[in-house]
Amino acid sequence: MASVAALFGLSACGSDSNDSSEALPVVSAGGAVATTSGRMVTLTGSSQSASNLSWSQVSGPAVTLTGANTATATFMAPSVSAPTQLVFAFTGTNAQGFPGSANATVTVSPAVLGFTAVAKNRNDIVTIPEGYSVSVLYRLGDPILSGVAAYANDGTDTNFAGRAGDHHDGMTYFGLAATGTARDANSSTRGLLVMNHENISEQYLHVEAASTGGVRPEAEAIKEIECHGVAVVEVTRASNGAWSYVQGGALNRRITPNTPMTLHGPARGDDQVKTVYSTNGTAARGTINNCANGVNAWGTYLTCEENWAGYFRRASGDNALRTAKEVTAFGRYGLSQGASGANNWASVTAANSADQWKFSKWNISVSGASAAADYRNEANQYGWVVEVDPYNVNSTPRKRTALGRMGHEGCWPANFVAGRKPVFYMGDDSRGEYFYKFVSATPWDAADANATDRLAVGDKYLDNGTLYVARFDATGQGVWLPLVFGTGVLTAANPTYAFASQADVLINTRLAADVVGATKMDRPEWAAVNPANGEV
Numbered sequence: 056m057a058s059v060a061a062l063f064g065l066s067a068c069g070s071d072s073n074d075s076s077e078a079l080p081v082v083s084a085g086g087a088v089a090t091t092s093g094r095m096v097t098l099t100g101s102s103q104s105a106s107n108l109s110w111s112q113v114s115g116p117a118v119t120l121t122g123a124n125t126a127t128a129t130f131m132a133p134s135v136s137a138p139t140q141l142v143f144a145f146t147g148t149n150a151q152g153f154p155g156s157a158n159a160t161v162t163v164s165p166a167v168l169g170f171t172a173v174a175k176n177r178n179d180i181v182t183i184p185e186g187y188s189v190s191v192l193y194r195l196g197d198p199i200l201s202g203v204a205a206y207a208n209d210g211t212d213t214n215f216a217g218r219a220g221d222h223h224d225g226m227t228y229f230g231l232a233a234t235g236t237a238r239d240a241n242s243s244t245r246g247l248l249v250m251n252h253e254n255i256s257e258q259y260l261h262v263e264a265a266s267t268g269g270v271r272p273e274a275e276a277i278k279e280i281e282c283h284g285v286a287v288v289e290v291t292r293a294s295n296g297a298w299s300y301v302q303g304g305a306l307n308r309r310i311t312p313n314t315p316m317t318l319h320g321p322a323r324g325d326d327q328v329k330t331v332y333s334t335n336g337t338a339a340r341g342t343i344n345n346c347a348n349g350v351n352a353w354g355t356y357l358t359c360e361e362n363w364a365g366y367f368r369r370a371s372g373d374n375a376l377r378t379a380k381e382v383t384a385f386g387r388y389g390l391s392q393g394a395s396g397a398n399n400w401a402s403v404t405a406a407n408s409a410d411q412w413k414f415s416k417w418n419i420s421v422s423g424a425s426a427a428a429d430y431r432n433e434a435n436q437y438g439w440v441v442e443v444d445p446y447n448v449n450s451t452p453r454k455r456t457a458l459g460r461m462g463h464e465g466c467w468p469a470n471f472v473a474g475r476k477p478v479f480y481m482g483d484d485s486r487g488e489y490f491y492k493f494v495s496a497t498p499w500d501a502a503d504a505n506a507t508d509r510l511a512v513g514d515k516y517l518d519n520g521t522l523y524v525a526r527f528d529a530t531g532q533g534v535w536l537p538l539v540f541g542t543g544v545l546t547a548a549n550p551t552y553a554f555a556s557q558a559d560v561l562i563n564t565r566l567a568a569d570v571v572g573a574t575k576m577d578r579p580e581w582a583a584v585n586p587a588n589g590e591v
Contacts, residue, residue, distance in 0.1 A: 080105035080155035084145040088159065090132050092166035095243075098128045098143055098159055105147025105155055113158065115141030121241045132163045134587065139163050192290065193248065193300050195221050195259070199288045201303035210262035213274070215281035216309050219288075220252025221260070225348035225465060227356055229445050231289070236305050238354050238446050244292040247306055247445045249356045251345035255282045257398075270402045276414060279398055283343045284311040285358050287445045306448050310358075312341035313413055315451055316441065320518045322456035325558040326426065327435045332412065334427040339436040339454055340416065347465030347581065349440070349479065352504045353512040356443045357455075359463035361484055363437040364389045368396040370420035377421060377431075383552055384563050390419065390434050435562055440466045440481070442517065444509045453510055455517045458493045459538070459564035461485075467582045470589045473501045477516050480591055482579035489568045490579040492535060495520040522561065524573040536571045544570050 082102040090096050098110055098120075110120055110128040116139065118130040128143075141163060146156040170184040183189050196206035200217035212218070227249050230242030257265040260278055289304030301307070316339045322328055329336040342360055349357035371393040374382050385391075401418035405411040416430045423429035438460035444450040458466065464484035471477055477495045482488075496519040503512045523535035539545065540557040545567055547553045552566045560567045584591055 080149040084157035084159035100145035113142040221282040224251040226250035320456035349466035368401040
């Protein structure tokens, strides 16, 4: 729109030298804008004489303005079914307090694809639409910590606890302020990329083919272990639109199967999660086979442990050393006696005895006088949703046991609504498994979205609540079945498995879902929540 001056002012009585027009600020709201739904719109105002500049919406479907108290504001074009005008006022005042304003009109049309779709092909290359470019942002082996050498990619590289892991999977972008480490959820030019590293392709990690059978070399095994887990890495967007990662970013870190963690929720301290490392069952080490993810309104990342059972070794005669309940539970989770472990990491003898735990933990055979003397329960420390605070490099990830133990694909929250209890949806990604939801015991307080102790907020919403499993009926309708100890068949009298507590129900979520009559599915995997209407 054209520049507009204020139409009023004040002048001293009897004076014709104090022309009020000299006091009027002149502001410009820029030209008219046309866009489509889902596009980011930038409103750019200007003035040579005004201060206290601000944007406000005059008419049209309501939108949220970012940077409303500056000359440049942005908003996401709303969903519309027909061309719709939104009008915004750009206002400023001068030193005398006189206001000036101008309007900008944005016409939003229904969403369009915005590019020509790529024709199907068999080209062994990434194919993108005309006018677009593609580049590699973050690859296996890239150094993310200061002092880590560039990736040679010839099998000689070490210290993957300071490098990008393998099999990039679920990820989330967390905005950062222009400088420093403060959170800025609205930033689209600088942030943290938090990414799962689910598995490995060992043929690309070693100088020669990975050793098979017998005792694995320590150097090979530690490299493979460290390639699993999660990465937090700073990324930035240049003025030309190109993205790059920042080696040595203040918040950069790798979270691996060796990273210290804590157990939270009902299973914390239960006998079934006690090990030689954590004799009181409150601490754990590591996360593995991290597949999909979730993100919380308070700025934390949820990483989900999926196909973790196959990493463990278990001696062929181990059943005889366990209770009938343990044998039932281990069998239900695929922890078969006689299993060698997918990568045979338990075979390693560390050169330094202080490092032996990194390999011994993968052997869950009974070998000591009690659980406090071996790793018989180590597998029960896996299969959880793990909460990570990406903005605190010194924070300890927390395993949220109230959300159940399974082959978690992801953990997707419903829209957070003030006064309503948060809900999280989860699939157990194995054949013949189930779909779940967790309903927090605590109604959502919108002020918690800006809390600085983010993991404490996680304690508030994720450690207490009710886990449900889905039953789908022939009518086309479904029922959410609560997995609560002491209700229905989830008691010590159950003939399949004698549940002893809520911790027992959650550690053995699959068994609980079996006996309540949930509907088996063919690898329930991804879920999504519509941010506009909350549809799952």
